[in-house]
Amino acid sequence: MPNGPTNGSAGQLNGAYSRAGIDQLYQFSQLIADSVKKIDATLTSKGLDFPTLDTPFTPESEAARAFPEIRDAAAIIAAASAQLTATVYPPPMTVMNTAMLFNVSAALNIAAEAHVAETLRDAGPKGASVKELAKPSGIDPAKLSRVLRLLVTYNIFQEVAPDVFAQNRLSSFMDTGKSIEAILADPKGKHDNTMGMAAAIGHMSDEAMKSLSYLTEAIFDPVSGHANNFRDIAFNRAFKTPLSVWEFFDTPEQEYRLRRFGMTMEGTKNMSPPLAIVDGMDWAALGDNALVVDVGGGLGAQSLTLSKNCSNLRFIVQDREALMEPAKKFWTTENPEALKSGRALLQVHDFFGPQTVKDADVFLMRMIMHDYPDKDCVTILRHLRAAATPSTQLVVVDNIMAYACPEPAALEIPGAALSPPPAPLLRNLGEANSTAYLMDVEMMAITGGVERTVTQFRDLLAQAGWKVTRVHHGAPFVLSHQKIIAVPA
Known part of the structure; x- marks a missing residue:
């Protein structure tokens, strides 16, 4: 275990000096460092590099993650990094930020419905202004800019200049691969015959998020909260329907959601x-x-x-x-x-x-x-x-x-x-x-x-x-x- 500084503020437990917290920080950092070394050794032996966030996704660029030893090491890095962040970040901020994550889901849905990823596909690393990005949907560019900036904060899209955004690896998964002209000509078919990732994002940030906003009321209902009746749950409160979600999808008014959900399964x-x-x-x-x-x-x-x-x-x-x-x-x-x-x-x-x-x-x-x-x-x-x-x-x-x-x-x-x-x-x-x-x-x-x-x-x-x-x-x-x-x- 590496030795850290011993002076300055230190934990006290029953009057005795304690380094348990500092030792744990070193444990997390050591797990991360050792796992990075494993990834380095494996990919170096195969002549591959690890994909960065600032490059758009292609199936070929994900070759590094195909190896089991890379996936295992990445799981350790992700777990240790998250737990390390939760340890060092101020607890009130961690709890508050977690409570507000619904804002990220809403932002994802706005970006998807505004076809931002498709508009950025041909813009390259220089990106496009938010005014250009707002044109296909006709929404307020100033509001779209604020939405995209939140997503950039969570490593989805890049802001390469003030109010100028570009695609990155994560945001490229929101791209259906279709042209803006094709989407606008057939809005209900936007997700047909696609990879399904954009469809999954839309489904989760629409039907799912709306339903989850009523989950507390559904759970605390003294009757339906214990009945486990799939026609009387949070979804029914959100969409004001007595139908199950599957029956709801089958109604003529929900053709777009039905088609999107079908491709969501392809996305998973x-x-x-x-x-x-x-x-x-x-x-x-x-x-x-x-x-x-x-x-x-x-x-x-x-x-x-x-x-x-x-x-x-x-x-x-x-x-x-x-x-x-x-x-x-x-x-x-x-x-x-x-x-x-x-x-x-x-x-x-x-x-x-x-x-x-x-x-x-x-x-x-x-x-x-x-x-x-x-x-x-x-x-x-x-x-x-x-x-x-x-x-x-x-x-x-x-x-x-x-x-x-x-x-x-x-x-x-x-x-x-x-x-x-x-x-x-x-x-x-x-x-x-x-x-x-x-x-x-x-x-x-x-x-x-x-x-x-x-x-x-x-x-x-x-x-x-x-x-x-x-x-x-x-x-x-x-x-x-x-x-x-x-x-x-």
């Missing part, structure tokens, strides 16, 4: 390594013509990836009728031969009713269980269990929450236990692993759902007649690509 896939859905499951061992039923599969983005990497598989993508036409367009663009040959089928299905496919080799459920309370998940799972053959496998792809303390019961499940991070980091890696925890509260507000721990998954599946056989955690920072594999009990 693109937040992960390209083959994340392939990892952790021996798809080849299923044999030739094995049938994967993608339950609640949306457009079928996960099945699409499997179709391009596992030639032995067939697919049925099931979801609501409103998604069938968008899904058909999606597959026609991405893998038309699969649709034409019948290798991939699109099927209207309500997973709260009996499962109609009785010969599935795999029931695949990605980001479904986190949408619903326990009792509704049990209903869905029991229908799948009733349709399963003795050899059917259930693959649940979702966030697996970790407690911020030891969880001995996880040791009972193959693959479930994770090695704890080095002290003094939080057991769950804290802010570096915060996405699932943020989504957990978001699900509470918008769908009534839950992000669950591995033991909660095990117990929930057991209620519906499934037995967990193993867990695959995957790489750090991978959203909703941890896998729980179960078989009929």
